[in-house]
Each structure stands twice: as C-alpha cells, then as structure tokens.
Amino acid sequence: MKLDDFCITSGKGFKLAAFDPESKPFSLGEKDADVAHVADLSARLDAEQDIFYAEHRRKLLFILQGMDTSGKDGTVRSVFRNFDPLGVRVASFKAPTAEELARDYLWRVHLQVPRQGEIAIFNRSHYEDVLITRVHGWIDDEECERRFRQIRAFEEMLTETGTTIIKCFLHISKAEQKRRLEDRIADPQKHWKFDMQDLAERKYWKEYQQSYEAAIAATATPACPWYIVPADSKSHRNLMVAEILADVFHKLKPSYPPPKPELAKVAVE
Amino acid sequence: MKLDDFCITSGKGFKLAAFDPESKPFSLGEKDADVAHVADLSARLDAEQDIFYAEHRRKLLFILQGMDTSGKDGTVRSVFRNFDPLGVRVASFKAPTAEELARDYLWRVHLQVPRQGEIAIFNRSHYEDVLITRVHGWIDDEECERRFRQIRAFEEMLTETGTTIIKCFLHISKAEQKRRLEDRIADPQKHWKFDMQDLAERKYWKEYQQSYEAAIAATATPACPWYIVPADSKSHRNLMVAEILADVFHKLKPSYPPPKPELAKVAVE
Numbered sequence: 001m002k003l004d005d006f007c008i009t010s011g012k013g014f015k016l017a018a019f020d021p022e023s024k025p026f027s028l029g030e031k032d033a034d035v036a037h038v039a040d041l042s043a044r045l046d047a048e049q050d051i052f053y054a055e056h057r058r059k060l061l062f063i064l065q066g067m068d069t070s071g072k073d074g075t076v077r078s079v080f081r082n083f084d085p086l087g088v089r090v091a092s093f094k095a096p097t098a099e100e101l102a103r104d105y106l107w108r109v110h111l112q113v114p115r116q117g118e119i120a121i122f123n124r125s126h127y128e129d130v131l132i133t134r135v136h137g138w139i140d141d142e143e144c145e146r147r148f149r150q151i152r153a154f155e156e157m158l159t160e161t162g163t164t165i166i167k168c169f170l171h172i173s174k175a176e177q178k179r180r181l182e183d184r185i186a187d188p189q190k191h192w193k194f195d196m197q198d199l200a201e202r203k204y205w206k207e208y209q210q211s212y213e214a215a216i217a218a219t220a221t222p223a224c225p226w227y228i229v230p231a232d233s234k235s236h237r238n239l240m241v242a243e244i245l246a247d248v249f250h251k252l253k254p255s256y257p258p259p260k261p262e263l264a265k266v267a268v269e
Numbered sequence: 270m271k272l273d274d275f276c277i278t279s280g281k282g283f284k285l286a287a288f289d290p291e292s293k294p295f296s297l298g299e300k301d302a303d304v305a306h307v308a309d310l311s312a313r314l315d316a317e318q319d320i321f322y323a324e325h326r327r328k329l330l331f332i333l334q335g336m337d338t339s340g341k342d343g344t345v346r347s348v349f350r351n352f353d354p355l356g357v358r359v360a361s362f363k364a365p366t367a368e369e370l371a372r373d374y375l376w377r378v379h380l381q382v383p384r385q386g387e388i389a390i391f392n393r394s395h396y397e398d399v400l401i402t403r404v405h406g407w408i409d410d411e412e413c414e415r416r417f418r419q420i421r422a423f424e425e426m427l428t429e430t431g432t433t434i435i436k437c438f439l440h441i442s443k444a445e446q447k448r449r450l451e452d453r454i455a456d457p458q459k460h461w462k463f464d465m466q467d468l469a470e471r472k473y474w475k476e477y478q479q480s481y482e483a484a485i486a487a488t489a490t491p492a493c494p495w496y497i498v499p500a501d502s503k504s505h506r507n508l509m510v511a512e513i514l515a516d517v518f519h520k521l522k523p524s525y526p527p528p529k530p531e532l533a534k535v536a537v538e
Contacts, residue, residue: 054461077353084346085390086361090354121354181537188528192323199537259457268450268468 001025008226011217021173024236034235041242052254053087056117059163063122066170068198069180078238092123105129135207148218155224165224170231270294277495280486290442293505303504310511321523322356325386328432332391335439337467338449347507361392374398404476417487424493434493439500
C-alpha cells in the first residue's frame with residue numbers, strides 16, 4: 001500500500017466515502033507488530049528530528065484534524081512522545097477567546113506557526129473555522145468559499161517561506177465514535193475527557209462529514225496535501241501517521257549545518 | 270544522600286563552593302545503572318505527568334540555569350523526552366529582542382509561564398537579568414538588589430496562584446567546561462553549537478560564580494527553592510534532575526478530576 005493513495009493533492013474527484021475508517025491498509029498484520037514498528041520508526045525519527053533542529057533552517061507544521069474522539073491527543077502522545085521537547089511544540093486550538101475573536105480567525109493560528117528547526121503540531125486549527133462554523137450556519141457558503149481561498153493563500157505563503165505543511169484527517173466511523181464515547185462514560189478516570197457538547201455535535205455527523213469533504217477538497221494542493229488516515233484502529237492510526245512523518249523527513253533530508261573552518265585555530269584557555 | 274542537602278531554601282550561609290561539581294552524590298555506582306534508573310524514573314514520571322495534565326488544576330515551572338555547556342539542553346532531552354508533548358513546553362530565553370527590551374525584563378518571562386496541567390521548562394530565564402547583566406556591569410548593585418526583590422515577589426505571586434516552581438543550577442567546573450568546548454571544536458557535527466561568545470564569557474568564570482551565588486542566595490525560599498546539581502557527570506546530572514522531578518510529583522500527588530455522576534444516565538445515540 002502506498003502513502004500516495006491516501007495523500008490528497010487536489011480536490012478533483014475527492015470523495016471522503018471512498019476511504020474506509022475501519023480499514024488498516026498499512027498494518028503489518030498483528031497489532032503487536034504494528035506497535036513495535038511505530039517504536040522503531042519513532043527511534044529513527046527521533047534522530048532525524050535532532051538533525052532538523054540542529055539545521056535550524058526549515059520549519060515543519062503538522063496539522064491534526066478529526067471528529068471528537070478521533071484520536072488527535074492519542075496520536076501526539078504515541079507518535080511524538082519520544083521527540084526532544086526542545087524542537088517540538090503542540091498548539092491546541094479550543095473555542096476562541098474574546099481576545100482572539102476580536103481579530104481575524106487566522107491571527108491566533110499565525111502566532112503559533114513553527115520557528116526554524118521546530119516541529120509545530122496543531123491539535124485542531126484554522127480548519128475549525130470552516131467546519132463547526134459551517135455546520136451550524138454561523139457562516140454562509142459565500143463566506144466559506146472566501147475562507148477556503150484565504151486559507152489556501154495563507155498556507156501557500158507559509159510553504160513559500162520555508163514551512164512544510166502536512167495535514168492529517170483522522171478518519172473514524174460513527175459507530176467507532178459511539179464505542180469511544182461509551183468507553184469514556186464507563187471509565188470514571190476518563191470522565192474529564194467527556195463533554196456533553198460532544199453528544200450535541202454528534203447529531204450533526206453527516207453535516208460534519210460533508211464539511212470535511214468540502215474543506216479537504218478545497219485546500220488540498222501538491223504543496224499542502226491532506227492525508228486521509230483510517231483511524232478506527234488506534235494502532236493503525238499511529239503507524240500510518242508515523243509513516244507519513246518518516247516520509248516527510250525522507251524528503252526533507254535534514255543535515256547538520258556546515259562545519260566552521262575557523263574553529264580549527266581556536267584554543268580554549 | 271538526601272535531596273534536601275542540595276535544596277537551598279534560604280540564602281543564609283549559602284556558599285556555592287561548598288558543592289563539588291565533580292561529585293556524584295546520587296549515583297548508584299556504575300554509569301549504566303544510573304542511565305537505567307533514569308529510564309525507570311522517566312517511565313514512572315510519564316504516568317504521573319498524564320494525571321497532572323488530566324487534573325488540569327495546578328502548574329509546574331522548572332527553571333534550568335547554568336554556565337554555557339552545563340547541559341541545559343541535554344537535561345531537557347534526557348529527562349523530559351518521554352513526556353507527552355501535550356503537557357510539556359520548553360521556553361528558551363536567548364538575548365532579548367527589541368520588542369522584549371521595550372518592556373520590563375519580566376514581561377517575556379510572564380508570557381511563557383505554564384498553564385493549568387502544564388509543565389513549562391525554562392531553558393535560561395529571568396535570572397539572566399541578574400547574571401550576565403551584573404557580570405558586565407550593565408546594572409549596578411542597587412539595581413540588582415531591586416531585581417532580586419522583584420523576582421522574589423514575581424515568583425511568590427506565581428506560587429500563590431497555583432504554580433510549583435523548581436529552580437536547578439547545573440553546576441559544572443571550569444575544567445569540565447574546557448573539555449566540553451574542546452569536544453565541540455573537535456566534532457564538526459557540533460560546530461553549530463559553538464559560539465565564539467562562549468569563549469568571551471568564559472573569561473568571566475569567577476564573576477559568574479559570584480553572581481550565581483548571590484542570585485541563588487537572594488531568591489532561594491522554602492516555596493521557590495534552588496537545587497544545586499553537580500553536573501560534571503552528565504549521567505549523574507540527569508539522574509539527579511529526574512529524582513528532583515520525582516520528588517515534586519510525590520509531593521504534588523496529582524489525581525484525576527472527580528468522576529461526573531451525571532454521566533451515569535447518558536446514552537450515546
């Protein structure tokens with residue numbers, strides 16, 4: 001199975017329904033094997049990240065989107081856990097504050113873009129501004145199209161100024177969300193994760209899927225692709241995201257900054 | 270050996286020279302055993318951190334200070350690497366920008382304090398404003414005393430509003446710094462870490478030790494203690510910082526938020 005088959009670089013003919021959330025296209029078979037492979041990849045990526053940080057030149061932006069319970073937090077925990085905290089930063093975008101609402105919707109996002117040598121992980125992002133807003137009719141179609149254009153231009157500017165952008169849609173089924181919500185209810189230690197609002201949003205499942213499809217189609221470009229990650233299986237989800245990250249580093253080929261010849265003559269007193 | 274013996278809670282009688290940078294008071298003997306123990310502690314702390322994050326109530330601020338090459342980056346890498354990136358954030362304070370200099374020296378620091386459930390690691394901090402500034406005479410003694418008072422008040426306010434502050438001085442010898450600088454010169458892959466300015470600052474070794482001693486003495490309180498970490502040995506340094514962190518969590522005793530009884534009646538449609 002090739003990553004390219006799950007990498008959306010153009011909206012042409014894109015149908016979310018063509019991807020099965022239950023499938024495990026990158027699985028090695030047994031769950032244990034998948035978990036072990038993520039650990040292997042993670043160790044290798046860890047070394048790559050150290051060099052990317054030392055290189056201090058390019059930036060990497062990893063955007064995670066998905067329905068409630070789709071596993072955004074779990075992905076960060078499992079795939080990025082072994083990275084050096086010096087070079088990785090998570091930005092979680094919740095409901096905007098009054099300060100944020102007083103600016104344009106890209107303002108708070110722009111503040112959090114990665115710096116040179118840094119990986120920024122967006123746990124939700126500006127895509128919420130064309131998802132929940134659209135599902136509830138807070139913006140009309142015309143405004144939504146305008147935002148798609150603004151987002152394309154914003155992301156294009158970021159890539160042109162040295163940022164690699166990877167967007168992952170963690171794709172779960174409605175049945176799997178039901179299981180996960182019920183798990184949270186059944187386990188008192190998970191109650192803190194449960195928000196009654198999640199149940200209210202679940203009622204709009206179909207509208208969310210349509211809005212995701214439209215947003216992905218409108219903003220998938222060769223420079224800023226979307227990956228559709230079948231995510232009903234957590235081990236598969238982690239494995240596939242780790243593979244995407246490995247592929248990114250393989251293409252970026254980070255390298256140490258050049259040696260400084262002038263240091264040959266330096267003596268430490 | 271007890272952590273208390275290295276925990277400075279008052280300036281009374283404090284002498285930095287009483288602590289030997291070469292010593293390894295917490296070592297288990299063999300380096301391998303120390304490294305393995307850090308890995309064990311790290312796995313346990315990892316679980317504690319997850320609960321601290323879930324608790325979403327208190328905040329933890331970990332300040333790392335030390336001379337150039339004392340191992341601030343290495344400590345982050347080794348001790349905090351396995352933590353969930355969702356709950357850990359590193360703030361590195363370099364030479365202040367024009368924007369930062371246009372405000373008081375605590376402004377940029379205040380912006381980076383941890384939020385509820387978060388661990389913030391300060392890689393250098395507001396202490397630079399009573400160290401390099403004093404060594405070079407950019408501030409006089411009167412201004413320095415004023416800043417000590419301001420820092421005490423600032424840190425007191427943070428602790429009173431729910432932040433646990435731990436300050437670590439990574440204590441290396443002048444001879445060990447020489448070895449580390451020479452290592453960087455000898456290894457082309459480490460040239461990017463080498464800054465000629467480090468050699469210039471090294472000339473002020475004695476003045477820095479005096480300024481550290483004064484700053485630690487002036488700002489060590491029971492609520493905001495300093496730990497002196499003998500750091501000529503990297504494995505000992507990591508072990509001791511991990512022990513300090515384990516002790517903090519032991520005292521904090523993080524716990525999951527209480528279950529929500531109202532969820533008993535909830536059905537997921």
